[in-house]
Amino acid sequence: MSHYLCGMSKEIVVSGIRSTGHLHLGNYFGAIQNYIKMQEGYDCYFFVADYHSLTTHPDPKDLKQNVFRVVAENIASGLDPEKVALYAQSDVPEIPELYLMLNMMAYVGELEKVPTFKEKVRSQPENVNAGLLTYPVLMAADILIHRAVKVPVGKDQEQHLEMARNFAHRFNTRYGEFFPEPQVFRFNADAVKIMSLDGVGKMSKSENVNATIYLSDDDDTIKKKIMKAKTDAGPTEPNAEMPDYIQNLFLLMQLTSKPETTDTFRNAFNSCNIRYGDMKKQLAEDMAAFVRPIREHASELQKDETKIRAILKAGAEKARASASITIEGARKRIGINYYIPNA
Ligand code: TYM
Numbered sequence: 001m002s003h004y005l006c007g008m009s010k011e012i013v014v015s016g017i018r019s020t021g022h023l024h025l026g027n028y029f030g031a032i033q034n035y036i037k038m039q040e041g042y043d044c045y046f047f048v049a050d051y052h053s054l055t056t057h058p059d060p061k062d063l064k065q066n067v068f069r070v071v072a073e074n075i076a077s078g079l080d081p082e083k084v085a086l087y088a089q090s091d092v093p094e095i096p097e098l099y100l101m102l103n104m105m106a107y108v109g110e111l112e113k114v115p116t117f118k119e120k121v122r123s124q125p126e127n128v129n130a131g132l133l134t135y136p137v138l139m140a141a142d143i144l145i146h147r148a149v150k151v152p153v154g155k156d157q158e159q160h161l162e163m164a165r166n167f168a169h170r171f172n173t174r175y176g177e178f179f180p181e182p183q184v185f186r187f188n189a190d191a192v193k194i195m196s197l198d199g200v201g202k203m204s205k206s207e208n209v210n211a212t213i214y215l216s217d218d219d220d221t222i223k224k225k226i227m228k229a230k231t232d233a234g235p236t237e238p239n240a241e242m243p244d245y246i247q248n249l250f251l252l253m254q255l256t257s258k259p260e261t262t263d264t265f266r267n268a269f270n271s272c273n274i275r276y277g278d279m280k281k282q283l284a285e286d287m288a289a290f291v292r293p294i295r296e297h298a299s300e301l302q303k304d305e306t307k308i309r310a311i312l313k314a315g316a317e318k319a320r321a322s323a324s325i326t327i328e329g330a331r332k333r334i335g336i337n338y339y340i341p342n343a
Contacts, residue, residue: 012322013042013185014148016049016089016139019066020056021205022214023073026194028294029255030154034186036078038152044084045146045319046074051089051096052138055120055131068308069298073215075311076298085322087315089142094323099134099141101330105170106137106163115159140164144171145323149180155191156202158184175333194252197229199245216295219288226284231276239270249276249283257286 015035017027035046048070050063058066067088075081089095111117111133120132131138139160143151144167151161161184168179186192194203198211205212211229213222230245242250246269253262261282268274301308331337 010041010043011150012045012146012148013038013150013152014045014047014143014146014182015152016047016052016142017070017074018049018053018205019063019070020053020058021066022216023070024194024203024205024212024214025252026154026203026212027205028077028215029192029194030156031152032074032077032079034152035074035084037187038150038185039080039083042150045148045322046079046084046086047092047142047315047319048088049139049142052135055127055129055135057127067312068302068305069216071308071311072298072301073294075301076294076296077215081311081315085315085318086311087319088312091312091316092145092319092323094320094327095138095141095145097327098145098323098330099138101334102137102141102144102167102171103134105167105174106134108133110163110166111136114163116156136160136163137167140167143182144168144179145326146319147178147180147326148182150185151182152185155193158191171330175330178329178333192251192255195244195248197225197245197248199230199243199248213287213291215291215298217291218295219292222288222291223284226280226287227277229280231280234274234276235269235272238272240272242269249279252287253279253283256290257283261286 015031017023017031023032035044038044048067050067053063053066071086074086079086114136117132117135121128140163143161143164151157151164153161161182165181165183168181172178195201196203196208196211197213198208200211201208203212210225213225217225229249231249232243232246235242250262250266250269253265265274265279265282268279332340
């Protein structure tokens, strides 16, 4: 019996990560950490957004490597493919079908106003393709295809979620109540946003590479990057407000070091005795210890392509079982069910 017909059903969760490069601390703390906690109590669908990554025209070989790496790094971080559906977006043809339906309900004007689209128009004027414009529609299809209610994402995705709710609402208004309106979910109220270590923008898979810590970085690379992180001469008055790049270092420390360690440096900051060199040294050591087991496990897994393929196949089967029920319901509501007599 399908999950949502069953009386004891768990809430449905969907989230995705684009296959555009190596995963970093932002992906880990903004998303994956929540996935791992959610896999116990929810009906989870986590996927590699490979179609979304086609907006930048990747080389086919790189695309495949990136998809496999995202899978390996998720599992190495603690995601259990036995407990969740872990799949590639392109293995679920019901997603592009729903995307097509939702495109009829998305207006060009509203899509052109999306900040991430406007940013792409600015940064890559030579490649403003229609896939970029309808990016939020595909993302809505990813979520609505399982009729998810909760979506664990970082702060940068909140606007896209709002659009997914709008499209769901429009479909429901036109064709009758069908899609729940999905909400952003995280365990602690604060949205985690990991800034880049140079203080400019956020950590990213493809930009700020020297100021982003990747789950594949070795101990030395991590240490070098952290020692180069932006700081300043330190506060000049007690309990001063922290500049955002210093806040970011404290956030990373809070996420990886012992609470006492963070407290010690916080007190030092508040009493104007902080030595950023010492703080970075400690953070570098704790961060290297944190990333090491993930990196090692992911690199092991990546060598076993047969295993990754089997995981993706099993994940796609689980995802399609759910997606096909939704697409059948959507077709029926729209009136596309010509072979079913009297429907
Ligand atoms: P993507 O691949 O850019 O990022 C994957 C997840 O990591 C979070 N994230 C961050 N969190 C905190 N600090 C950062 N510096 C940081 N960088 C990335 C993102 O918020 C995200 O949760 N459009 C999505 C992929 C997607 C999707 C979906 C997500 C496609 N369809 C459906 C949820 C539901 C994206 O590009 O994420």
